[in-house]
Amino acid sequence: MVLEMEDEVVPDDLSPEERQELDSIRRRKQELLQDIQRLKDEIAEVTSEIENLGLTEERKNMQRNRQMAMGRKKFNMDPAKGIRFLIDCSLLKNTSEDIAQFLYKGEGLNKTAIGDYLGERDEFNIKVLHAFLELHEFTDLNLVQALRQFLWSFRLPGEAQKIDRMMEAFARRYCHCNPGVFQSIDTCYVLSFAVIMLNTSLHNPNVKDKPSVQKFTAMNRGINDGGDLPEDLLRNLYDSIKNEPFKIPEDDGNDLTHTFFNPDREGWLLKLGGGRVKTWKRRWFILTDNCLYYFEYTTDKEPRGIIPLENLSIREVEDSKKPNCFELFIPNHKDQVIKACKTEADGRVVEGNHTFYRISAPTAEEKDEWIKSIKAAISKDPFYEMLAARKKKVSSLKGL
Numbered sequence: 001m002v003l004e005m006e007d008e009v010v011p012d013d014l015s016p017e018e019r020q021e022l023d024s025i026r027r028r029k030q031e032l033l034q035d036i037q038r039l040k041d042e043i044a045e046v047t048s049e050i051e052n053l054g055l056t057e058e059r060k061n062m063q064r065n066r067q068m069a070m071g072r073k074k075f076n077m078d079p080a081k082g083i084r085f086l087i088d089c090s091l092l093k094n095t096s097e098d099i100a101q102f103l104y105k106g107e108g109l110n111k112t113a114i115g116d117y118l119g120e121r122d123e124f125n126i127k128v129l130h131a132f133l134e135l136h137e138f139t140d141l142n143l144v145q146a147l148r149q150f151l152w153s154f155r156l157p158g159e160a161q162k163i164d165r166m167m168e169a170f171a172r173r174y175c176h177c178n179p180g181v182f183q184s185i186d187t188c189y190v191l192s193f194a195v196i197m198l199n200t201s202l203h204n205p206n207v208k209d210k211p212s213v214q215k216f217t218a219m220n221r222g223i224n225d226g227g228d229l230p231e232d233l234l235r236n237l238y239d240s241i242k243n244e245p246f247k248i249p250e251d252d253g254n255d256l257t258h259t260f261f262n263p264d265r266e267g268w269l270l271k272l273g274g275g276r277v278k279t280w281k282r283r284w285f286i287l288t289d290n291c292l293y294y295f296e297y298t299t300d301k302e303p304r305g306i307i308p309l310e311n312l313s314i315r316e317v318e319d320s321k322k323p324n325c326f327e328l329f330i331p332n333h334k335d336q337v338i339k340a341c342k343t344e345a346d347g348r349v350v351e352g353n354h355t356f357y358r359i360s361a362p363t364a365e366e367k368d369e370w371i372k373s374i375k376a377a378i379s380k381d382p383f384y385e386m387l388a389a390r391k392k393k394v395s396s397l398k399g400l
Contacts, residue, residue: 064091067085067086067089067091068086068091069108070085071085071086071089071091071092072107072108072109075109075110075113075117076109076110076113076298077113077298079113079114079116079117080117080120082113083099083117086102096124096127096128096130096131097131099128099131100128100129100131100132100134100135101131101135103117103118103128103132103154104132104135104153106153106154110298111153111154111155112154112155112157112266112298113298114153114154114155115154115155115156115157115162115166116157116162118132118154118166119157119159119161119162119163119165119166120162121161121162121165126165126169129165129166129169130169130173132153133150133169133170133172133173134173136149136150136153136173137177138173138174138177138178139177139178140178141177141178142233142236142237142240143174143188143191143192143195143237144195144237144240144241145240146170146174146177147170147192147195147196147246148246148247150170151196151246152247157266158263158264158265158266158267158286158287158288158373159265159369167189167192167193168185168189170192171185171186171188171189171192172185174188174192175188182224182229183224183225183227184224184225186225187223187224187225187229190220190223191220191223191229191237194216194219194220195237195241196246198211198216198237198238198241199241199245199246202241202242202245203245204289206289206290213234213235213238213239216234216238217231217234217235217238220234263286263287263288264287264288264373264376264377265285265286265287265369265370265373265374266284266285266286266287267284267285267366267370268282268283268284268285268362269282269283269285269294269359269360269361269362269370270282270283270322270359270360270361271283271294271357271358271359271360272322272357272358272359272360274352274353274354280321280322280360283295283296283304283305284296284297284298284300285359286303287370287373287374287377290308290309290310290377290378291306291307291308291309292306292307292309292328292374293305293306293307294307302343303343304342304343305340305341305342305343305352306340306341306342307328307338307340307352307357308339308340309328309374309377309378310378311330312328312329312330312338312378313328313329313330313331313378314326314327314328314329314371314374314375314378315327315329316367316371317358319358319360322360323360323364324360324361324362324363324364324366324367325358325359325360325361325367326358326359326361326367326370326371327356327357327358327359328356328357328359328374329355329356329357330355334355335355336355337351337352337353337354337355338352338354338355338356338357339351339352340352340354340357
């Protein structure tokens with residue numbers, strides 16, 4: 001006779017001791033099976049947690065990437081708001097060093113927007129500018145090589161005050177990296193501008209009178225704290241620019257068309273349309289090469305319209321619908337159509353039909369700046385005025 005116990009068949013002739021031993025084995029087996037099942041359950045639970053953690057991290061990364069992309073777009077439209085958004089999302093630290101690193105990498109950023117942010121006169125922006133320059137290594141580079149590196153990392157803004165701050169910061173950094181090359185920061189500043197203007201004069205097709213190396217050397221006499229810079233140094237800078245113009249940086253942020261390097265001024269304005277129904281439209285304006293260009297978006301590669309400034313005048317006007325207005329017009333020819341062109345929605349380029357262009361600025365201050373810049377563009381190059389002012393300042397300091 002045998003007793004069936006679960007899956008086992010137990011002989012009925014076992015001794016009490018054998019039965020006790022068999023029961024002990026069965027208990028240990030049962031405990032082992034329970035331990036194995038418990039381990040399986042724990043492994044399944046841990047595996048599930050790891051999978052969920054992976055999904056959570058993936059979702060976090062996706063959200064972070066979306067926020068970063070949004071922050072870059074916001075920066076390209078309004079640099080200050082873009083930086084604030086990225087700080088609020090904990091994607092940037094609110095330090096000049098971290099923001100400078102972000103701008104220096106420049107991934108997906110509009111080079112014009114970088115230049116605008118770095119040129120602001122706010123104390124924090126100036127700290128970012130200096131931190132940005134510290135990321136540039138100019139040691140043992142000549143001035144043109146250093147300028148090539150510097151001007152590749154952003155686009156110079158159109159406002160003289162911004163350019164002044166940025167170029168002075170550049171001159172300070174260059175002199176720090178190359179002590180003894182120039183007698184002062186002012187010398188480096190003035191020569192840097194002379195090189196930038198030489199680049200324009202030599203390679204802009206609108207400039208007919210190309211300066212010779214002798215003229216370039218002569219215009220830079222006496223700028224080294226009253227003394228002359230070595231002629232070999234000036235000749236080398238001249239040859240470098242003549243042989244290879246400054247390159248305009250390709251822009252991950254869909255920068256404006258490559259035509260517009262170092263504009264006199266740029267920004268958003270409202271323009272009154274010239275059709276039968278007069279509507280105000282927001283356009284991105286660029287002032288350069290004695291022309292006023294306007295775009296629908298800052299990312300456009302081609303302008304929607306071009307207004308040559310030759311023979312035009314500018315004046316402030318009052319408008320019942322918009323504040324801070326000014327007009328471009330032909331003096332003494334009230335009904336004459338201004339020679340201009342625009343691109344229609346279907347891509348056709350047609351002549352403009354404006355007898356005047358009425359434009360509204362966001363603020364009274366910006367209106368005054370635009371009028372000043374356009375007047376300067378119509379008359380002469382404002383950079384020469386800025387350089388003359390700096391040279392005069394240096395001369396007055398020498399006389400003290």
